[in-house]
Structures are given as structure tokens and as C-alpha cells.
Amino acid sequence: MEAKVNGCILRLVKGDITKRKVDVIVNAANRQLLPGGGVCGAIHRAAGPELAKECAEIGFCDTGEAVITKGYSLPAKFVIHTVGPVYSGSEEDPKLLSSCYGNSLKLAVKNRLDSIAFPSISTGIFGYPIEKASKVALSTIIDFLEKSGKPSLVEMVLFSKTDFDVYKNTLEDLLKD
Ligand code: AR6
Secondary structure (H helix, E strand, O other), X not given: OEEEEOOEEEEEEEOOHHHOOOOEEEEEOOOXXXXXXXXXXXXXXXXXXXXXXXXXXXXXXXXXXXXXXXOOOOOOOEEEEEEOOOOOOOOHHHHHHHHHHHHHHHHHHHOOOOEEEEOOOOOOOOOOOHHHHHHHHHHHHHHHHXXXXXXXXXXXXXXXXXXXXXXXXXXXXXXXX
């Protein structure tokens, strides 16, 4: 599914983010920037051991912030590592999750990267309910595109059909407003 926002494409894809041929993919990282499980483990496996070395040199990324590395053996040229909140039910959760998307988009534009793919940050090991997370993710991306008119392609890559359907329903609702 695809929507046009301020001349940019916002696309929902069901699949594996490590296979996306975009300028930059986003990693749902941890604050120590260590190769973990989930999508983070998959990205590190596909990129090769040099990714963990560059992450170790950076050393730390706070929740809601984002850092950039090269993509090594990935089809994507770069990886932006952002750390989502561990879901707690507090009012900080959506603010921090929104910062992950906003700061990653800012960093992509700053580095002149014009296509970016996100996973569904925080909705695996970090326990963020996916319906709530999909509203934060998509509304933050739409706001950013409306304000900046770039990057020209933003993908949300969902790993399961169920996750894809949640994002699809949320996007359809947001586009009605
Ligand atoms: N492509 C796209 N999405 C994927 C892939 C993939 N290859 N693999 C998993 N997902 P998670 P979090 C989905 O747990 O909740 C790590 O250990 C998955 O189905 O990867 O932010 C980090 O190092 C889910 O919907 O990230 C951190 O310690 C989504 O990606 C912690 O887990 C995010 O799930 C981060 O937890």
C-alpha cells in the first residue's frame, strides 16, 4: 500500500527490512548499540561484523535519539540506529517513540539520503502495543513529510501479515482526517 504526502511516497511493505534497497534502513537498537535479537540481530547478521565495530566506536545512543553508520554488506548504504522506549504505559512512551521516527528522518535528510525504510520500532522485545505504536509512527512520518517535503520515499517494513494489516488500517484512518 502506498500514499502520496506532499509529493513524497509513504509505502507500507510486508517483508524483511535487511533486503530493502534504499539509501538507509533504520535499526530498532538498544542504548549500548550492541547486536541484540529481533530486527537488530537480523540487521547485524546481514551487514557483517564491521557494523558492530562501528557501533562500538560510537558506544551509546539514548532512548529517542538516533545515530548513523555505514551499511557494509547490506543492500542499503547506511543504517540509522534509534532506540525505542521499553513500553511502560506512561505518557513518555509516545513522545519517545515519536522522537525515534522524527530524529531518524532528520538525520537522513541531514545526510542527503532520499529513501529510508523503518521497522516497527519498540513493538517486539520492547513490548509497545502495535496499534498504539502504528499511530505514533505514521502520524510522525506524515507530519515530517508535510513540513519538509523529503525524503522522497519512506517505507514502513512490517514483518508479519498481522502487523502489516494494523499499519494499513491506521494509515487509512489517518488519511481520512
Ligand atoms: N525485518 C523487519 N521487521 C522485523 C525483522 C526484519 N528482518 N525482524 C523482526 N522484525 P524488535 P524492539 C520486527 O524486538 O521491540 C533488540 O534486541 C518485529 O516483528 O526487533 O524495538 C534490540 O537490540 C517487530 O515488529 O525491536 C533491543 O534490545 C519489530 O521488528 C530490542 O530488541 C521490532 O521488534 C529492541 O526491541
